[in-house]
Amino acid sequence: MKVAADAERLRSQGVDVVDFGAGEPDFPTPENIKQAAIRALDQNFTKYTAAGGTMELKQAICQRHREDFGTAYEPSECIVSVGGKHVIFNLTQAVVNPGDEVIIPVPYWVTYKDVVNYAGGKCVFVETDEAAGFQLSAALIEKHFTPKTRMVIMNSPSNPSGAVLDQAEFIKLFELCHARGVYLLTDECYCHFLYDSAPFSIASLPDAKKTVLVAGSLSKTYAMTGWRIGFALAPPALITAMNKLQSHSTSNPTSIAQKAAVEAMLGPQDSVRAMLAEYRKRRDFVVARLRQIPGVTCAEPRGAFYAYPNIGCALGRNGVQNTLQFAEKALNEARVAVVPGEAFGTHAHVRISYATSLKELARGLDRLHQLIAG
Ligand SMILES: Cc1ncc(COP(=O)(O)O)c(C=O)c1O
Known part of the structure; x- marks a missing residue:
């Protein structure tokens, strides 16, 4: 929540933040579902x-x-x-x-x-x-x-x-x-x-x-x-x-x-299949890209839309002792919002939501690469 609030504050100041924090689909609600709500109102x-x-x-x-x-x-x-x-x-x-x-x-x-x-x-x-x-x-x-x-x-x-x-x-x-x-x-x-x-x-x-x-x-x-x-x-x-x-x-x-x-x-379930196909492409991209960052490892996610890389290599240096501090640094210096692993009970990871476009994923991962390896 802290990282989300800080990211929001930066964005409201016009800072270009790449957001890997959001735990929600970037797709709109399917049209048939929206129409049903409109009918309910009518x-x-x-x-x-x-x-x-x-x-x-x-x-x-x-x-x-x-x-x-x-x-x-x-x-x-x-x-x-x-x-x-x-x-x-x-x-x-x-x-x-x-x-x-x-x-x-x-x-x-x-x-x-x-x-x-x-x-x-x-x-x-x-x-x-x-x-x-x-x-x-x-x-x-x-x-x-x-x-x-x-x-x-x-x-x-x-x-x-x-x-x-x-x-x-x-x-x-x-x-x-x-x-x-x-x-x-x-x-x-x-x-x-x-x-x-x-x-x-x-x-x-x-x-x-x-x-x-x-x-x-x-x-x-x-x-x-x-x-x-x-x-x-x-x-x-x-x-x-x-x-x-x-x-x-x-x-x-x-x-x-x-x-x-x-x-x-x-109603029709094809929107679910379409979202899954898109998430799969993004998952493949994100995991491969994360593994290119020296010292970072990433288990292959077999479902959902999150990657949970181990960024332990970036801890204990440059004043970063834990993943909360890493997330703060990622936001303030690399302008990328990630969720620190402490929130989920582990101490060397961050959560990256890939419920965002391939373009945003590429931009954000380039920045993270630079932050960790640079
Ligand atoms: C594992 C898990 N369970 C349940 C939920 C609940 O979602 P909602 O309250 O939006 O239905 C979430 C939302 O992030 C989740 O990640």
């Missing part, structure tokens, strides 16, 4: 809806998830919230009691830690193997189970590393959780952006419904970050608890955005 669909979302949208979400992943959820197992972040917040508050342990692989999306802390839970971090592309295995997680373990959070593909959990390992992880009655929260925010494997949801396993908690989001898949629509697929008792929480906090997600979301779920 038809005065502008009033309260049910707090947990309209029946129409819950049905559409269940249908989309069934078609994409072969699951079989009913609207009673679905809630629509104000973005995926809201879903993860509500799910965590509904599940985690003070003292409960929640297992979180490192590097992690920043929010997990804070929502677990807010619920009074204890985060148990599991290191992954950078040399193997930040790969995780069920065995690694298993070592961290205790009688207090309440939930495991999986984010595949991962923000920030782009790591994808192999299907066989995901199934083993599910079996470990299931056998212990531990919830497996699967954050499917980037599940459609996979470069070398087919879309997969652990919720499609026959026994998954009792312990798997799906947190879904339309933000990245349909370039709808500002619309704020996310959903959970979870056991009905948990959906009821989340509904209670939501009805006394935010109430319903915006009615117009819900209509747009129905179109996203049921």
